[in-house]
Amino acid sequence: MKVYVEEFHVSTKSREEVVVITAQVERIVERSGVKNGLALIYVPHATAVVTANENEPRLKEDILNKVRALFPRGAGYRHDEIDDNANAHLANVFLGFHVVMPVVNGRLRRGTWQDLMLIEMDGPRSRRDVVVVVMGE
Template identity: 80%
Template structure:
């Protein structure tokens, strides 16, 4: 009988600009490998209200398209009430509507992702140092 394992690790990444995309696939894959979990799930969680985590293709023009679409959907300086306190309401809205966590399968001891999928942190209020919490659950 296999025993359910829970493995938790955190790491940080530095973003370089107000809006930025940082690929963290390798770091997540290393956590999954160290977990010893053969089959289960991995939760990738950002304890931040102005950044996003997702999985998508790491192609330079697509990264530019992603940032441009987020800027169009959640423009800075659009009269948000929160901007009276901090000039980052658009980043909070982007986080709310796109996501601060991601769940992916672990199969055969590896992160199961599509051919072109990379785990990405999307910065909307940088540059900052962002913490990524990785929780691996399974047998």
């Protein structure tokens, strides 16, 4: 079994933001040379989320609004006594910091409307890391 690891970085401009990362991940999968296997897309951050969904502006706004409603800022979280970002940590725990997708015939196998997205919850940040591990044959 082959294992290929590559990392890239994105910057964010807002406190909360959706950044589409599909093209970067697909290039890494192609460079990996893996024909059939799995791709792990992982963000090594405690205040960002990674997911897959439709890259439609109104939906991205809906996603951010729902995340804000589920994990509102300033809701009396104990961690906010240290940093004003407990809501971002909670979003990471409950929504996730990795996605696993199949690689089929050398390509990331995603649904028709699925794009990979990093959801920034504690920005802006000059550097958010994304680690991609492609495993297979």
